[in-house]
Amino acid sequence: MKEYNIVLCGVGGQGTILASKVIAQTAVRLNQKCRVGETHGMSQRGGSVISHVRIGENIYGALTPDAHGDLMIAFEPVESLRYMNYLKKDAYIILNNQPIIPTSVNSGLATYPAYTEIINHLTQISKNIIDLPATKLSEEIGGVLFLNMVVLGTAVKVPGFPYSKEQMMESIKELVKPQFIDTNLRAFEAGVSAYKIKET
């Protein structure tokens, strides 16, 4: 299959690793070659995190090369800017609109940019931005723990995304604890319904 590179970024603890795993598990079940590269250790403590999921016969490494990302799933707005270098021109960007304010801002050492400013910077590389109230949707369903499922739901509607809603749901069922399958799937469905490209 054609190479497809996904960059998932956010803040340690937001669930990017499980989200990466759901996509990769789908690839493995369908017998497609995939690689996942994750951040562990120090960077997990509320730091900035990034995961790469790469699918395709000609991929070898776990890192998306610069300017080769087809899709970015940003769990936190400003984190999308930190990893913009990975995106192709006109890549799709799923942008959770809820900021997590870093300690540097709280203690007055830095400022957090306005959401519109973040969008303006992103539009320089792509106008295919899905402006998503993912945190809000996850809270309505059961809490921020389910944020990763919301964004994954939205991802299946992105043109070119390699897997269907049903294929991804199968993987969620394989990976989450039985008692949480239902809530996870509802969060996922909420994400599917929320897909909409932002008018710019």
Added chain:
Amino acid sequence: MLVEDKIGKIELLMGNHAVVRGAYEAGVKVAATYPGTPASEIGDTFAKYAKEMGIYFEYSTNEKLAFETALAGSWSNLRSIVSMKHVGINVAADALLSITYGGIIAGMVLVVGDDPSCYSSQNEQDSRYYAKFANIPCLEPSNPQEIKDMTAYAFDLSEQFKLPVMIRETTRTAHCSGNVTFGKINQNESAPLFTRDKLRKAVLPANAYKLHPDLLNRFADLTKKMEDSEWHKVEMHGKIGIIANGITMNYVKEALAYEGVTNISLLQLGITNPLPVEKIKSFLQHCEKVLIVEELDPLTETAVKEIAFNNHFDLEIHGKDYLPTTYEFTTSILHTAIVKLVSIQPKESFVGALIPSAIIPPRYPVLCPGCPHRGTFFAIKKAFPKAVYPSDIGCYTLGIQPPLNAVDTCVCMGASIGIGAAMSKFLPEKVVCTIGDSTFFHTGLPALANAVYNKSKLTIVLVDNSITAMTGQQPCASCGLSSLGESETAIQPEKIAEAMGIKFIRIVNPLHILDTIQVLKEAAENEGTNFIVAREVCCMIDKVKKPKIKTIEENCIGCMICTKTFGCPAILWNGETKKTHIDESLCNGCGACIEVCPSHAFVRKEK
């Protein structure tokens, strides 16, 4: 899942999980580790499956002990594996460099996780030097499948040459997941057996003298046999060649594929110690120009140049003149080097969008909301405002970040006490050091004895959260749990301090900020070696749900002491109202902020 006896089953496995599967397929019986990123998940996975696998597993108190545990396994005729991060091998090196003389019995595998780019380490050391130093084989897998297969193979290789075998991962291989096909599980039923052999197991000077030539002979034999190893992969195409080890060949192949270049000869080195000299010779003879690709130091490059020199080969050899010696490689870095090597006009662009760095606020990793260490550091700064603050390795190293700024030095495990004790005698300032409980048992113990024996004036604050927190909450000697999570008597550091003759010993709960400050102030007045245990369990494992904290807005005077000196991520500043509030989704109810606020703006919510 990992222990399923299904040959041919394909699973998504992370590199570190693949190590465990490989070892299990080879019939491993003993596994030991001291946790350290990027190798931590190896031990954690053994801990999870040890009972099911029917193996002995332990979290040792340091890497040397983990190495010795595996050695004991091997000498007891049981296949053994030991894993550690790269700096751990510095600790284990004492045992490693001598044991190769006499050799091992049952297969012994040493997995080392290097960390190019220092994602979670204090240096970027290249552990391949240790393989060369100790005369042991070094295998360098490039993907999860190879990690599994090489690990399984390493046990046989180890037994054949009576040497421990090193599997060298990097952060990128250890934490890369991919498709892995399961192999056969070897039902190894070897019984524990000790064979007395003083010559080989007691390397007294006279024995070591005799055994050094024996080691070199074994290594020479190994070098010959590894010449045709299946782990080396050769593809002969054009007169330009690339020699790459492990993961770096991935980037080479991607860069070539993106550019559509096919006329390059490739030699992938799966084993980088010993190198296949004859194979390299014939590769060089075929080429007019080669590029040696390896992350970190130019070990292979130097060896290849030596081969070319000894054989009077006339060809261009490039390496670190085209590629960096620091940091991990990427496809883009290799693309630039290859474009230069083959002198082509590049088709593919790896120039990413410009990151607007000026508007992106830094997001340092920080202590979690509710972390007891925050209270300890806050209190230290209050009681010792002008001290020097040596610290150590663990979550609490994050005390270096603003607004705490309570860490001045961090070198290696246990160094806080070692350096602090000496500084306390050299400097006019007070010296107060912080060390975690797991680090204390790792290498803090001899340092404490040294501090007392050589009469330090150091105040030691043992930040005891009763777990090895940073690497993923593994149990340690002070936590009251065994390596497999069963209840165990905790070893109390204060009893050790007492036995060493320390007079000033206090135990505080760092969430009680005012008490902690008071005790630290007493220590500041006391001249000798002071030992304070700041004990509160890590908030990641404390499952007791406490009522959260709320702000009484009218009490907040906007002084920002909480945000500017304490810095809990759950306390947010509202620039418009000039007041703070608590983000309840982050607050875990530790309550330390209640005593931090001078105007009583924080209170615990009713249940």
